[in-house]
Amino acid sequence: MITLTPKAVAKFKEIISKQERLEEIKGLRVAVQGGGCSGFQYSLAFEKEPKPDDKVFEFDGLKVFVDQKSLLYLMGTQIDYVDDLCCPGFKFTNPNATGTCGCGESFHT
Numbered sequence: 001m002i003t004l005t006p007k008a009v010a011k012f013k014e015i016i017s018k019q020e021r022l023e024e025i026k027g028l029r030v031a032v033q034g035g036g037c038s039g040f041q042y043s044l045a046f047e048k049e050p051k052p053d054d055k056v057f058e059f060d061g062l063k064v065f066v067d068q069k070s071l072l073y074l075m076g077t078q079i080d081y082v083d084d085l086c087c088p089g090f091k092f093t094n095p096n097a098t099g100t101c102g103c104g105e106s107f108h109t
Contacts, residue, residue, distance in 0.1 A: 027063030
């Protein structure tokens with residue numbers, strides 16, 4: 001399971017509400033892809049619908065789609081939104097990551 005903080009949910013909803021094709025967005029895809037300085041990087045994208053093998057989570061009406069492969073790397077992860085002057089953005093706290101790069105955008109296990 002993954003979790004989103006109320007602050008992250010509110011920020012995703014705010015971003016979705018500003019999209020041109022709002023009616024097409026049915027959820028948020030959270031995934032892990034190869035790449036980045038440390039080997040894996042997080043991916044966030046808005047989706048029209050879940051794929052057949054996706055695990056679907058719901059947080060205060062926001063649906064989150066995660067594919068089975070990504071879920072292996074994301075189990076127990078919390079996504080928060082940090083709104084500070086230095087580096088505002090989404091923060092992933094992933095208990096499976098054994099290390100991250102300096103910017104925090106990628107990780108390794």
